[in-house]
Amino acid sequence: MEMSKNTSSFASTETVEPTAAAEVTSPRIVNADNQGKPVIVVHNLHKTYWLGQTPVHALRGVSLEVSRGEFVAVMGPSGSGKSTFMNLIGCLDRPTQGEYWLAGKLVSHMSNQELATVRNRLIGFVFQGFNLLSRASALHNVELPMVYGGLTKELREHRARQALQLVGLGTRMDHLPSQLSGGQQQRVAIARSLVNSPSLLLADEPTGNLDSRTSIEVMAILQALNQQGLTIVLVTHEPDIAEYTSRRVTFRDGRLLRDEPVQSPRDAQAEWAALAPADPEKTSQARKEGNTSHVRN
Amino acid sequence: MYATDLLEGVSSGVARPAHSPSRKKRGMLPPLTARDFDRVGKLGSNLSIALEGIWANRLRSMLTTLGIFIGVAAVVAALILTQGVSANITNSITSLGTNVITIAPGAATTRGAIAPAGTTQSLTAADAAAVSKLADVTAVSPIISVNQQVIFSNQNWNTRVEGASPSLQTIQNWTIAEGAWYSATDEQSARSVAVIGQTVKQKLFDPLGVDPVGQTIRMNSQLYHVVGVLQSKGAGGFGGSQDDVIFVPFTTAQDRLKNSTYIDQIVVQIDDASNTNTVQQAITTLLEQRHRIQKGNPDDFNLTSSQQLLQTANQFTSILTILLVGVAAISLTVGGIGIMNIMIVSVTERTREIGIRISIGAQRQDIRNQFLIEALILSLLGGLIGLLIGLLIGFGITSLTGLPFVITLTSLLLPFAISASIGIVFGLYPAVRAARLDPIEALRSL
Numbered sequence: 001m002e003m004s005k006n007t008s009s010f011a012s013t014e015t016v017e018p019t020a021a022a023e024v025t026s027p028r029i030v031n032a033d034n035q036g037k038p039v040i041v042v043h044n045l046h047k048t049y050w051l052g053q054t055p056v057h058a059l060r061g062v063s064l065e066v067s068r069g070e071f072v073a074v075m076g077p078s079g080s081g082k083s084t085f086m087n088l089i090g091c092l093d094r095p096t097q098g099e100y101w102l103a104g105k106l107v108s109h110m111s112n113q114e115l116a117t118v119r120n121r122l123i124g125f126v127f128q129g130f131n132l133l134s135r136a137s138a139l140h141n142v143e144l145p146m147v148y149g150g151l152t153k154e155l156r157e158h159r160a161r162q163a164l165q166l167v168g169l170g171t172r173m174d175h176l177p178s179q180l181s182g183g184q185q186q187r188v189a190i191a192r193s194l195v196n197s198p199s200l201l202l203a204d205e206p207t208g209n210l211d212s213r214t215s216i217e218v219m220a221i222l223q224a225l226n227q228q229g230l231t232i233v234l235v236t237h238e239p240d241i242a243e244y245t246s247r248r249v250t251f252r253d254g255r256l257l258r259d260e261p262v263q264s265p266r267d268a269q270a271e272w273a274a275l276a277p278a279d280p281e282k283t284s285q286a287r288k289e290g291n292t293s294h295v296r297n
Numbered sequence: 298m299y300a301t302d303l304l305e306g307v308s309s310g311v312a313r314p315a316h317s318p319s320r321k322k323r324g325m326l327p328p329l330t331a332r333d334f335d336r337v338g339k340l341g342s343n344l345s346i347a348l349e350g351i352w353a354n355r356l357r358s359m360l361t362t363l364g365i366f367i368g369v370a371a372v373v374a375a376l377i378l379t380q381g382v383s384a385n386i387t388n389s390i391t392s393l394g395t396n397v398i399t400i401a402p403g404a405a406t407t408r409g410a411i412a413p414a415g416t417t418q419s420l421t422a423a424d425a426a427a428v429s430k431l432a433d434v435t436a437v438s439p440i441i442s443v444n445q446q447v448i449f450s451n452q453n454w455n456t457r458v459e460g461a462s463p464s465l466q467t468i469q470n471w472t473i474a475e476g477a478w479y480s481a482t483d484e485q486s487a488r489s490v491a492v493i494g495q496t497v498k499q500k501l502f503d504p505l506g507v508d509p510v511g512q513t514i515r516m517n518s519q520l521y522h523v524v525g526v527l528q529s530k531g532a533g534g535f536g537g538s539q540d541d542v543i544f545v546p547f548t549t550a551q552d553r554l555k556n557s558t559y560i561d562q563i564v565v566q567i568d569d570a571s572n573t574n575t576v577q578q579a580i581t582t583l584l585e586q587r588h589r590i591q592k593g594n595p596d597d598f599n600l601t602s603s604q605q606l607l608q609t610a611n612q613f614t615s616i617l618t619i620l621l622v623g624v625a626a627i628s629l630t631v632g633g634i635g636i637m638n639i640m641i642v643s644v645t646e647r648t649r650e651i652g653i654r655i656s657i658g659a660q661r662q663d664i665r666n667q668f669l670i671e672a673l674i675l676s677l678l679g680g681l682i683g684l685l686i687g688l689l690i691g692f693g694i695t696s697l698t699g700l701p702f703v704i705t706l707t708s709l710l711l712p713f714a715i716s717a718s719i720g721i722v723f724g725l726y727p728a729v730r731a732a733r734l735d736p737i738e739a740l741r742s743l
Contacts, residue, residue, distance in 0.1 A: 092656060092736045113660060120658020121334065131653045131740065135353050145657045147342045150335040162326055192657070197328045228325045 039103055039199050039231045040066040040089065046097035047084050047254075058084040060254040061098070066233065071226040073242035073262070074235045076251030083204075085251065086235045090123055090202050091115045103199040120149050124193025128205035130185040132177040132192075138164060139173040142192045149196055163191035167221060183214035190221055201225065203234040207241055213275060219244045220268035244268045339663055347670040354643070358675055361639045364632030365679025365719065366686060369712040371628055373687025374694065375621035376708040381691075381700035383614035388701075389539065390606050392530050394469045396570050398577060399601045400428070400563040400584070418559035419597040422551070424587060425563045431579050433572045438462035440562040441550040447501065447543065448515040454500040458516060458543045460550020461564075468566045476510040476525035479546050483524075487548035491516075492525040496541040519553055521545065573602050632679065633719040640672050640727035651731055652739025665732035672724025673717065680716030684709065 047059040059081045066072055076082040087093040088100060091107055094115075100108040107118050124145075125131075132141045142160040151159075164173050167187040169180075177185050186206060193201055203222065207215035223244060226232050234245060242248050243266045250258040351358045402419040422439050429437035441460035446453060465471070466478045479490045493501075493509060502509045509523045530539040551557070567576045577600050584590075584598055644651070651664055688704070695702040 087737050090656070092740075116655070116658050116660045119656060121329075125656055127740070131649070131656070133650060133653060135349060144654070148339065148654070148658045148660070148663060149333075150337050150339060151329075151333055152336045155333060155336075159326055166326070194326055196658075197326060225325075230325075 037104060038065045038067050038101075039070075040064065040233070041101040042089075042098070043100075044098040045085070045088060045095050045100060045108075047081075047088060047093070048096045057254050059088070059095070062251075062254075062256050064249065064256065064259070066231060068231055069226070069229050070247055071223070071232045071245040071265075072234065072247045072249055073245040074233060074249050074251065075237065075239070075242055076257070077237070079253075080251040081254040082235055082251045084254075086202065086204055086233075089200075089233060090125060090204075091118045116148075120145055121196055122199045124196070124198035124201045126186070126189050126193050126201065126203040126206045128208035130177070130182070130189045130209070132185055132188055134177050137174045137176060138169060138180065138188045138191075141177070141188055142195055145192060145196045159195050160191075163195050164188070166194070167191045181214075182210050183217055186210065186214075186218050187221065190218070190225075194225070199231065201230055201232045203232060205236055206234065207236070207238070215241065216268050216272050216275060220272040223268045339660075340666065343663060343666040344670055346667050347674060350643070350647075350667070350671050351674060357639060357643075361636055361675050362679035362682065364635035365629070365676050365716055366632075366683035368625060368629030368632040369680050369683025369716055370687035370690060371625035372622055372715065373684055373708055373712055374690040375625050376618070376705075376711070377688070377691030377703065378694055378700070379614055379618040379621055380703040380705065380708065381695045381698075382617065383611070384701045384703050386610040386614065387607060389530075390603055390610060392470060392539065393603065394564075394566065395603055396567050396573070397468060397603045398565040398567065398573065398580065400424075400565065400580065400598055401601065402559070402561070402598055418557075419588060420560050420563055421558055422547070422560055424584060425560070427583060427587060428563060428565055428580055431576065431583065433567050433569070433576050434565055435568050436464040436468050436566040438465040438468060438564045439547055439560045440465070440564060441547065441555050441557075442561045443550070443554050445516045445543075445554065447497065449501040449512060450505060450507075452501045452504060454497060456494075456497055456541050456543055458545060458550070458554060460545050460547045460554065462547050464566075465544065465564065468564055471530075472528040474526045474528045475508075476523070478525055479544075484546040484548050487546060487552055489519060489521045489549060489553070490524045490546065491521040492527060492544040493523055494527050494538075494540040494542040495529040496538050497543055498526050516543075517554060570604060573604050577602065629715060629719065633676070633723040636672055636675055636719065637723040637727060639675075640668060640724055641730070643671070644668060644727050644731040647731075648734060648739045648742040651734050652736050652742070655734070655736040656740060661732040664734075665728045668728035668731045669721070669724050672728065673720035676716040676720030676724070677713065680712045683716070684712045687712070 042062060042064045045059050045062040046057070049056040049058055062081075062085060074082050074085065084093070088095055088108075089102075091102070091110075092115075095108050098108065099106060102118065103122055105118070105122075107115065110118065119125075132138075133144070136144070139157075139160050142163050143156045146156040146159060161170075161173065164170060167190055169184060169187055169191070172180065172184065177188070180188065186209075189206075201222075206222070207218055210218060219241065222232055222234070226246075232245075234241070236242055243262060245262055246265055247261050248258070249256065400420065420439075425437050425439035428434060438461045443458050444455065445458045446455050447458075459465075463478055463481055463484060466473075471478070473492075474495070476492075478492055479488070482488075483490050491514065493514075498509050501514065502512070509526055512523050513520050514523060515521070527540065527542075527544075545554070551560075565576070565580065567573065580600060581596070585596060588597055590596055654664060655661075692702055694700075
């Protein structure tokens with residue numbers, strides 16, 4: 001009942017198309033497959049925090065477009081405003097000034113309730129610290145966005161299993177996060193971010209807590225997802241990691257400093273393929289995992 | 298081999314590029330449509346999340362419910378106890394006879410209070426005879442009351458001896474276990490006959506194994522012939538047993554035991570309880586005339602009706618109930634604060650979890666409901682356990698004291714109402730606090 005009220009309010013929400021052509025949008029928020037249209041349109045975004053009486057200008061007018069299927073790295077030193085930008089893009093916060101369209105919807109002026117629905121249905125989050133519920137199994141963690149989306153139990157379980165198989169954790173669904181390695185936990189988090197078919201995957205330093213090997217593995221998964229059409233925005237301060245993306249956006253002092261395509265991106269999948277069999281540790285881990293590869297057949 | 302479905306092509310060494318059409322949709326979940334969302338309500342999910350939370354902190358949850366269940370148990374036990382007392386008093390008042398007005402000498406003190414008998418002497422047998430002629434009066438008995446040593450064979454017992462008319466049997470609803478009540482003839486002739494209560498029988502006759510009817514007992518160096526034994530009426534409401542009594546004809550008592558023209562009580566039975574007030578008025582007017590009491594002067598007698606007694610008793614028990622339940626309610630409040638305390642700790646401890654839930658799309662009301670349901674379950678669980686323990690305590694106390702064990706729907710439902718409202722009242726603040734958390738701050742916390 002609460003949700004139906006919610007969706008009706010969405011129907012009345014101003015769905016201004018940033019591009020000229022008006023488009024019939026679904027009254028409900030789901031991943032509308034607006035092929036070719038920008039997933040993110042940000043116009044003159046400002047964010048000002050107040051520390052007592054002192055204003056802190058975290059963002060001073062950022063404008064940006066991200067098209068469908070792009071893989072964007074957001075870079076910049078700490079204090080550059082990239083985290084603030086990330087929070088705004090992730091609908092965890094609202095801008096002080098400026099507009100933000102996500103998948104054709106003006107989300108910068110939505111209510112808390114509407115933003116929660118947007119986070120649930122249009123955005124998948126992957127965090128540096130994995131942010132899994134420690135008491136819940138991998139399967140349960142992956143189901144969670146669908147629980148809040150109100151999907152049926154059968155569909156939830158089916159999709160959660162599918163997603164976990166997708167990231168190669170088909171045999172570890174019932175493990176708790178504490179029983180999984182860092183890389184495995186991040187893969188659970190990626191599976192969780194995918195289950196509601198988001199328009200945008202937002203990764204905040206996804207490799208920050210991982211060693212370089214596992215980082216490549218995670219980047220390989222993200223690249224594979226991107227190649228299948230998923231739009232990804234990745235925040236990182238590591239130049240190496242940004243080299244796996246197709247576009248690099250650099251922030252400084254709350255402004256966009258550079259926005260450039262990545263010349264000849266590195267291929268994480270190839271690197272991972274080259275690494276994987278060579279590493280004895282990984283091979284032994286593979287054995288421990290009960291040869292996950294049989295899933296392929 | 299170690300691989301994911303997504304990286305399948307890579308790990309199996311198949312040459313890139315990955316953009317080949319055959320791989321295009323591989324490894325992606327089928328897209329969702331608007332119809333897939335909002336299929337099931339979220340209260341069920343909130344409930345199971347709350348249950349998980351309680352189960353994850355079993356010890357803490359148990360200690361939290363402890364506060365509630367002690368409080369609820371106290372309330373239930375208090376209710377059962379006072380209801381038992383109330384029922385007991387009502388029983389003994391009605392067992393003294395319904396539709397009964399008692400006239401005692403002495404000025405009326407407070408309303409409904411029983412003036413100590415024998416302090417003033419103003420009533421006579423002639424008064425009783427006059428009262429019996431009033432309208433709506435069905436039976437009257439004068440009563441003389443003395444404490445007397447009673448002896449049978451080598452047994453002796455100190456008891457209350459009452460001289461009364463034979464009509465007292467019907468007025469006070471006495472049943473005869475053995476023999477018969479003394480007759481009107483016995484009274485007219487002032488015969489030395491007696492009807493004894495169960496307690497007297499147990500004390501004097503049971504040790505010797507003798508059937509009392511037909512035996513002779515000695516009181517005040519006089520011999521009395523036992524003609525009947527009364528059925529037990531049980532404990533009196535105001536202490537002492539109603540069965541510890543001997544009845545003798547009024548005339549006999551007046552001549553031989555008291556030797557006075559004044560009497561201690563007049564018991565009046567009327568035809569219907571609705572006439573209580575008019576008959577009381579008539580009696581007052583009559584006795585004021587007979588005793589020549591001037592207008593404005595206090596009466597030298599007072600009237601008590603069984604109705605008034607019941608009223609007084611009910612007042613007394615409701616005060617007792619308020620008192621006991623009030624004390625128990627204090628411990629319930631303490632229990633409720635305990636729940637609030639634990640819920641606040643729990644919210645603080647799970648700030649990050651709340652941040653995760655909000656970031657993946659939980660609505661604020663989902664978070665609020667999760668914690669509210671958790672508090673509600675804890676308090677209802679406490680209420681249930683408290684109800685059971687309270688019933689046990691109540692049963693124990695009533696069976697130890699010989700009070701009737703009375704359970705009303707109120708004493709069963711009240712604990713649930715109380716504990717549910719405690720859960721909501723004391724759980725709301727922490728739950729709202731959780732729901733208002735800023736997701737960015739929450740995700741940053743440890």
